[in-house]
Amino acid sequence: MASNNFSSSQYSLFKDTLASHLLSRVEVTDPTELDDFTSYLSQESWSILPTSVQTATYETRNEVPDVDKLSLDATPTEFIDTLVSYDLVPDSDDALKFLRKVVAKYVGEACAAPPPWSSTRTAECEICEREVPLTYHHLIPRSTHTKVLKKGWHPESQINSVAWLCRPCHSYVHHVTNNEDLAINFYTVELLLGREDIQKWKGYAAKQRFGVRRG
Template sequence: MVVTDNVNFDTFRDCLFSAIVENPTGGGRKGSKRASVGRKGATVQQQATTEANPSELADFSDYLAAEIFASFPGELQELSYHALQDDAALGEKWSLPLTLSVFEDVSAHIPGDITDSLTAYGLIEPPRSDVQSFIAPVLSAYVGAATTPPPKWIETKTNACEICERDWVPMTYHHLIPRAVHTRVMKRGWHEEHQLNSVAWLCRACHSFVHRMASNEELAREWYTVEKICEREDVQKWAQWVQRVRWKKT
């Protein structure tokens, strides 16, 4: 039986959707070109994505997510930060980075029909890539999202994504000044210390888009507020497209 009423299902579906959008083949869309990712402006991949039919992409992602999530063991479906804290064995198995044996075990239980679908849509290209190579980053993103401890910025959480304004998908928090460059930011005096922990609440798809559009340093120097990010033409086009992505009611 497909498990779609689990609170973690929406999180997994969002991670899977992002992986399909980010895939260089464009999810099997005819005529799409492989992207050479630049640091500024929309990439070829992003342009191809915004030309895709959001309804069809949503239906395809929904189908894949439901079938794959249903193949997960119960402990993976019910994963949470507190579950890892309360069970040492569970914590050892599902803490990031995940081991190769975990990827192999999860992949082995994914239905063969899903492998066929991923191949047909160009998301995997045997023998160069397989279902395991496709699901590994999706699984890592899902586990990371499901087991992230409650942030201290929880009081700032919004009900809708601050870019696309969708309120029916899970929210993630984006460090407007990426933590990886905090030392450089302070050394060069780009921002005051109290600004370092500023966050925006974004859906997984918009969160991934922001990190594709610019490097961490560029985000820190130029795109350190939601308002500045939303001024970009490529972000506006992306938001208009992703707003049309809706999941079917189950």
């Protein structure tokens, strides 16, 4: 059964998708009004979508029904009447076509494959923030991948995510804890930066000049 979870990342994506479709039809001068209007329409329509659509991800993409065949009969009249009264669509049939386009775009983005790690490359080390030569650190160490997938610690789409670190920061990350702990507890840059020892290292490393040998 579908829920009214308006705090999920999927709902946020759905709302943003709806906003982008609205912007192609109206001229907005007040961003706050657009946010309020979009929030109202999103909440009205989100509740009718099946759970498989509300929780759509790359991993669950095969469970998501064909949007072209998705029933929208339960769409609230308030949603339809609002679109018609604001001259965003001519009639109720077009209101449903509008919603179907929004849902199709949302599903496509929610179920999209994760980007290849090479496309996430940064100009600065993600720990010390220096513009120096970078290496890629597997946020979920490769030696743990089989165990991670077997135990379901992380979805498969996240397994090859990386952080771009300079060599000293990369080495320090592997110095502070073992690979399994990294995989379970420190699988994002944000989680790594939440460690006190990493913060202390960051303060030190950020002050080091690249290529300067200290005697």
